[in-house]
Amino acid sequence: MTPWYEPLRLELLAAALGTGLAGVLSPISAWLLPTTWGSFSILPGGPSNAKREDADLVRHTQRAAKLVSDFLDAWRLAQQGRHSFAPWRWNGAGILPPQAGVHAFRLVRDAQQLGLRDSRDIIALCLQRVGIHPQLPRHPKIQRDILDAVKGVAPLEARFERYNAADWKDIFASLPQAANYS
Structure with missing residues (x-):
């Protein structure tokens, strides 16, 4: 299983999926992500709208x-x-x-x-x-x-x-x- 929730992997997922990431992060409503450039970002979880492609x-x-x-x-x-x-x-x-x-x-x-x-x-x-x-x-x-x-x-x-x-x-x-x- 891929450890998606490592900071870099999560940052790459966010970049790849955009708003589709929310469903992947659900049921947690907010993730605090340390970024590769030294700051933090908050990623929201929510209903899935990811596409098959x-x-x-x-x-x-x-x-x-x-x-x-x-x-x-x-x-x-x-x-x-x-x-x-x-x-x-x-x-x-x-x-x-x-x-x-x-x-x-x-x-x-x-x-x-x-x-x-x-x-x-x-x-x-x-x-x-x-x-x-x-x-x-x-x-x-x-x-x-x-x-x-x-x-x-x-x-x-x-x-x-x-x-x-x-x-x-x-x-x-x-x-x-x-x-x-x-």
Whole structure:
């Protein structure tokens, strides 16, 4: 049985189901949820209005929870380090931005949809996306690096280590403006 009521899993469920979450949380009328970005949220329980098509999304979010948690840990650690070029690094209140768990899930899902299967490759891409630019996979050089990682030619982290601050600045400058992390 999946431990849905762990904070990250519950946060992912809330993001996946929206108002449909109320029926899952019933009969408890209110849940106090510690969030991945360091605050609290209250989730209401109530009658179920979940749809049948929600089941696949719920299963996917719950299967991804461990990898999302690992990425969030890496993101927190990266926030404490110094970076030569990280224009998208979070500088607001708290160690991670609001809705960090939701952004993390979307970034992990996107990396998997690009064909990445190794957790280290997925986390490496996600970390660069939250530090350099959310649309990093659109850049041709990064696309080649991702393809090489998918084929097993070289780990993505090793590919990214080849880039210096000037390379990252050039890549950043060529990408369109983004509104948020995911």
